Amino acid sequence: MNNFPAALPQSPHVPVTTVDLPAFKKAGVHLDLLRLDLVHPLISGNKWFKLKYALEAVRASDCHRVLSFGGAWSNHIHALSNAGYEQGLETIGVIRGERPAQLSQTLVDAAGWGMALEFVSRAQYRNKSDQQFIARLHDKYGDFHCLPEGGSGEWVVAGCREILSLFNAADYQLICCACGTGGTLAGLIADKPEGVDLLGVPVLKGGEFLYQDIRRLLAQAGVNDPGGWTLELDSHEGGYARVSVELALAMKCFTEYSGIGLEPVYSGKAFLALQRKLLRGELRPGSRVMLIHTGGMQGLRGMEDILSKKLP
Ligand SMILES: *Cc1c(COP(=O)(O)O)cnc(C)c1O
Numbered sequence: 001m002n003n004f005p006a007a008l009p010q011s012p013h014v015p016v017t018t019v020d021l022p023a024f025k026k027a028g029v030h031l032d033l034l035r036l037d038l039v040h041p042l043i044s045g046n047k048w049f050k051l052k053y054a055l056e057a058v059r060a061s062d063c064h065r066v067l068s069f070g071g072a073w074s075n076h077i078h079a080l081s082n083a084g085y086e087q088g089l090e091t092i093g094v095i096r097g098e099r100p101a102q103l104s105q106t107l108v109d110a111a112g113w114g115m116a117l118e119f120v121s122r123a124q125y126r127n128k129s130d131q132q133f134i135a136r137l138h139d140k141y142g143d144f145h146c147l148p149e150g151g152s153g154e155w156v157v158a159g160c161r162e163i164l165s166l167f168n169a170a171d172y173q174l175i176c177c178a179c180g181t182g183g184t185l186a187g188l189i190a191d192k193p194e195g196v197d198l199l200g201v202p203v204l205k206g207g208e209f210l211y212q213d214i215r216r217l218l219a220q221a222g223v224n225d226p227g228g229w230t231l232e233l234d235s236h237e238g239g240y241a242r243v244s245v246e247l248a249l250a251m252k253c254f255t256e257y258s259g260i261g262l263e264p265v266y267s268g269k270a271f272l273a274l275q276r277k278l279l280r281g282e283l284r285p286g287s288r289v290m291l292i293h294t295g296g297m298q299g300l301r302g303m304e305d306i307l308s309k310k311l312p
Contacts, residue, residue: 012039014166019258028285037295045295046184047079053155058145067092068147072104075296076151085113092116096125105301152183157221160187177292178266182210186217198229201273205239235273241265247272248310263300267293
């Protein structure tokens with residue numbers, strides 16, 4: 001037994017909502033939404049699952065300090081800082097780019113939960129796994145566990161495979177989620193029922209590299225790749241955090257009909273990819289599709305201006 005507060009509950013309650021969109025209805029396609037955005041008020045969405053076992057391992061070790069990486073609006077940094085605060089762990093965030101005059105709201109929150117912020121140049125950030133760089137961080141902060149950017153380390157498959165047990169996955173022909181590092185999709189692949197297809201939507205330009213990264217994560221977790229998953233490489237809309245008019249309109253329509261908000265960096269693009277598949281006639285009439293809302297609505301605070309400029 002350790003003296004730290006219990007981590008994250010074993011089975012969180014995550015609702016499934018049916019989304020009645022005219023275009024899907026007309027095509028006879030049933031669309032459901034898995035509300036991972038509701039899993040925890042602050043450790044949002046897929047990050048809850050990504051952090052679950054990683055932080056359990058930290059708590060079980062002698063060193064209760066965790067260092068990780070992210071941008072100014074990073075959902076991972078936000079979730080990690082709050083989880084660390086709740087679980088009595090020290091956190092350090094290595095943040096891409098020089099310290100700005102005014103911190104983003106994400107970083108204000110993170111600092112408020114006790115995360116130490118270490119700003120580094122974009123060039124240094126690109127070389128963040130460099131041994132000398134990490135050694136200097138150890139000189140400054142002492143011993144720490146290093147969690148990769150986005151939280152996709154050795155525990156990611158173990159945590160994210162639990163997402164598929166939150167609903168009856170075998171009832172769906174297609175399950176779709178956005179991909180940053182691909183860690184979440186790797187977890188879904190690990191527990192995918194036969195006959196269900198998975199679609200990952202990389203939000204970065206040139207997301208082909210994820211095929212290899214995902215296979216590596218599966219191999220590290222000792223999981224045989226069952227196949228039945230693909231990446232939709234053309235819904236990045238120009239790259240990470242880039243927004244197209246089509247994306248802004250798709251999100252607006254989704255929210256008007258469902259009453260549920262999306263954000264444009266991840267879940268918005270996953271929905272856009274599904275809508276495009278529907279319009280290309282690639283979703284069969286009578287089929288059931290699950291879109292996973294991976295959360296991260298806090299990041300919307302950094303995107304509202306860009307988003308509103310795209311709408312008439
Ligand atoms: C981090 C994040 C993702 C990407 O998850 P990966 O496991 O890195 O692919 C998707 N959606 C949201 C909202 C996120 O915050």
